[in-house]
Amino acid sequence: xxxxxxxxxxxxxxxxxxxxxxxxxxxxxxxxxxxxxxxxxxxxxxxxxxxxxxxxxxxxxxxxxxxxxxxxxxxxxxxxxxxxxxxxxxxxxxxxxxxxxxxxxxxxxxxxxxxxxxxxxxxxxxxxxxxxxxxxxxxxxxxxxxxxxxxxxxxxxxxxxxxxxxxxxxxxxxxxxxxxxxxxxxxxxxxxxxxxxxxxxxxxxxxxxxxxxxxxxxxxxxxxxxxxxxxxxxxxxxxxxxxxxxxxxxxxxxxxxxxxxxxxxxxxxxxxxxxxxxxxxxxxxxxxxxxxxxxxxxxxxxxxxxxxxxxxxxxxxxxxxxxxxxxxxxxxxxxxxxxxxxxxxxxxxxxxxxxxxxxxxxxxxxxxxxxxxxxxxxxxxxxxxxxxxxxxxxxxxxxxxxxxxxxxxxxxxxxxxxxxxxxxxxxxxxxxxxxxxxxxxxxxxxxxxxxxxxxxxxxxxxxxxxxxxxxxxxxxxxxxxxxxxxxxxxxxxxxxxxxxxxxxxxxxxxxxxxxxxxxxxxxxxxxxxxxxxxxxxxxxxxxxxxxxxxxxxxxxxxxxxxxxxxxxxxxxxxxxxxxxxxxxxxxxxxxxxxxxxxxxxxxxxxxxxxxxxxxxxxxxxxxxxxxxxxxxxxxxxxxxxxx
Numbered sequence: 001x002x003x004x005x006x007x008x009x010x011x012x013x014x015x016x017x018x019x020x021x022x023x024x025x026x027x028x029x030x031x032x033x034x035x036x037x038x039x040x041x042x043x044x045x046x047x048x049x050x051x052x053x054x055x056x057x058x059x060x061x062x063x064x065x066x067x068x069x070x071x072x073x074x075x076x077x078x079x080x081x082x083x084x085x086x087x088x089x090x091x092x093x094x095x096x097x098x099x100x101x102x103x104x105x106x107x108x109x110x111x112x113x114x115x116x117x118x119x120x121x122x123x124x125x126x127x128x129x130x131x132x133x134x135x136x137x138x139x140x141x142x143x144x145x146x147x148x149x150x151x152x153x154x155x156x157x158x159x160x161x162x163x164x165x166x167x168x169x170x171x172x173x174x175x176x177x178x179x180x181x182x183x184x185x186x187x188x189x190x191x192x193x194x195x196x197x198x199x200x201x202x203x204x205x206x207x208x209x210x211x212x213x214x215x216x217x218x219x220x221x222x223x224x225x226x227x228x229x230x231x232x233x234x235x236x237x238x239x240x241x242x243x244x245x246x247x248x249x250x251x252x253x254x255x256x257x258x259x260x261x262x263x264x265x266x267x268x269x270x271x272x273x274x275x276x277x278x279x280x281x282x283x284x285x286x287x288x289x290x291x292x293x294x295x296x297x298x299x300x301x302x303x304x305x306x307x308x309x310x311x312x313x314x315x316x317x318x319x320x321x322x323x324x325x326x327x328x329x330x331x332x333x334x335x336x337x338x339x340x341x342x343x344x345x346x347x348x349x350x351x352x353x354x355x356x357x358x359x360x361x362x363x364x365x366x367x368x369x370x371x372x373x374x375x376x377x378x379x380x381x382x383x384x385x386x387x388x389x390x391x392x393x394x395x396x397x398x399x400x401x402x403x404x405x406x407x408x409x410x411x412x413x414x415x416x417x418x419x420x421x422x423x424x425x426x427x428x429x430x431x432x433x434x435x436x437x438x439x440x441x442x443x444x445x446x447x448x449x450x451x452x453x454x455x456x457x458x459x460x461x462x463x464x465x466x467x468x469x470x471x472x473x474x475x476x477x478x479x480x481x482x483x484x485x486x487x488x489x490x491x492x493x494x495x496x497x498x499x500x501x502x503x504x505x506x507x508x509x510x511x512x513x514x515x516x517x518x519x520x521x522x523x524x525x526x527x528x529x530x531x532x533x534x535x536x537x538x539x540x541x542x543x544x545x546x547x548x549x550x551x552x553x554x555x556x557x558x559x560x561x562x563x564x565x566x567x568x569x570x571x572x573x574x575x576x577x578x579x580x581x582x583x584x585x586x587x588x589x590x591x592x593x594x595x596x597x598x599x600x601x602x603x604x605x606x607x608x609x610x611x612x613x614x615x616x617x618x619x620x621x622x623x624x625x626x627x628x629x630x631x632x633x634x635x636x637x638x639x640x641x642x643x
């Protein structure tokens with residue numbers, strides 16, 4: 001496959017082999033490792049490339065390869081920084097660098113793609129490739145041949161599974177491949193599936209059963225009424241609200257809402273996403289566009305229908321494209337826009353798109369007439385959590401109050417609630433009895449391995465956040481907890497800090513973010529590392545907020561009235577590294593906010609200590625309970641609050 005693309009034999013072509021920076025687009029993730037190995041065989045006499053880590057520069061190999069990962073983890077920012085340094089080192093030291101990925105523009109270091117001297121597009125296997133593989137493996141020439149679509153659907157896993165060491169001829173190998181392809185295909189759906197049982201908590205969700213997303217549910221009911229009037233012939237399609245954008249962090253219920261919307265409206269649900277279309281195409285643009293068109297065509301064929309597009313923020317913003325494949329990405333976005341316009345120009349299709357990061361979207365997607373209605377779905381509050389837990393529990397714990405469980409689960413998403421209930425059922429099942437509340441509470445609390453000293457630090461940290469919230473945003477505190485989940489030492493759930501109309505609003509929000517660290521320093525003499533970590537840590541969010549205020553909101557006198565771009569979690573480190581003035585302004589904003597956080601905690605130390613003690617005893621408190629404790633330990637009259 002690689003020889004066909006390069007057009008040469010082993011040991012050639014020198015133009016590719018000697019390039020300083022080369023990017024190779026692989027057919028899919030499954031082929032990446034094999035293409036990497038074949039590259040070494042063809043161009044470097046069998047020398048295996050090393051992985052592109054910092055230590056690779058001390059390996060004995062003569063060149064380095066960057067191999068993309070499937071999903072970035074919480075260390076994405078440090079990895080991206082290391083990758084950029086690796087690219088810079090390659091150029092400085094004259095070490096050839098090669099990157100392999102099915103989606104280089106999204107998965108490889110930006111500098112590598114931007115500065116690449118050579119770009120190689122590999123394709124999936126053809127029938128002639130499979131014939132050659134059969135000859136090499138068996139020593140015979142096959143008389144049967146796969147069709148092009150069959151060969152293209154083969155993966156390295158299937159090629160290996162078809163191999164038999166004893167008495168396997170070339171035809172036997174080809175036939176075995178075809179058998180595996182048939183077995184791999186998903187079974188056809190039954191013609192008349194039995195309706196799900198009404199008692200199942202997962203059965204056909206409807207809008208009435210969704211909690212904690214009031215704005216989205218209200219829009220859904222309005223759409224249902226409009227669709228019913230349209231289908232009855234009393235409302236023209238031009239009067240139907242035919243699209244919206246849902247945003248929120250993973251697990252908040254965007255996909256669940258789309259399913260519930262379709263069920264409540266009594267129409268079909270058709271789904272698609274960037275990842276689905278790219279994965280079904282083997283990385284080829286033409287195939288990806290075809291898959292996209294087929295999804296939209298299916299929605300039109302089944303109209304009236306709901307067309308749900310997930311991962312919308314995976315589509316790039318054309319204004320920010322700087323890499324070598326900008327034209328490729330631009331054509332993908334243009335094709336999506338054309339399909340959106342086609343949907344809105346034809347009757348019966350309601351478009352619901354979902355994303356985690358709406359600020360990353362191409363503005364053309366959200367202009368009037370496309371995804372012009374934006375609904376944000378937030379994490380559920382205590383009341384919503386209690387209702388969501390009740391939904392997933394079904395008939396279990398029917399007569400038991402879930403108020404305490406909802407408080408203990410502060411910070412959980414709807415998906416988390418489903419996992420917690422599933423774990424509670426497992427505990428009861430393994431114990432051979434009916435579920436009790438203790439099963440759910442143990443699942444929520446988890447196996448906390450922290451020492452008493454670590455718990456005291458966590459309680460002080462969350463108490464600092466909560467006291468600052470009560471001081472600066474009265475009535476906004478929903479819950480505070482020290483349960484350990486997802487790597488966090490606790491959670492303080494609140495509302496009221498989402499609007500930044502002035503520099504004072506930004507300052508107040510950063511003070512709340514840093515108050516946990518300040519509480520540790522005031523109560524114990526030094527802070528722990530609890531405020532740091534990934535992009536969603538206290539320091540990460542505070543830094544992002546300060547950078548946003550200075551770079552895109554015009555709230556920094558030092559930076560001035562210039563728009564430097566809307567920072568996101570991936571771009572903040574680079575922006576600060578590249579702009580000393582912006583970096584200095586962000587540092588100054590953080591230092592000023594931390595000084596005020598220290599002063600606030602020192603002034604309200606009695607409240608922080610009392611709330612921390614209550615958290616150690618109860619592990620979780622509702623917003624009203626926590627606010628009452630804070631109020632009982634109010635400071636002296638006349639003390640100034642942080643502006």
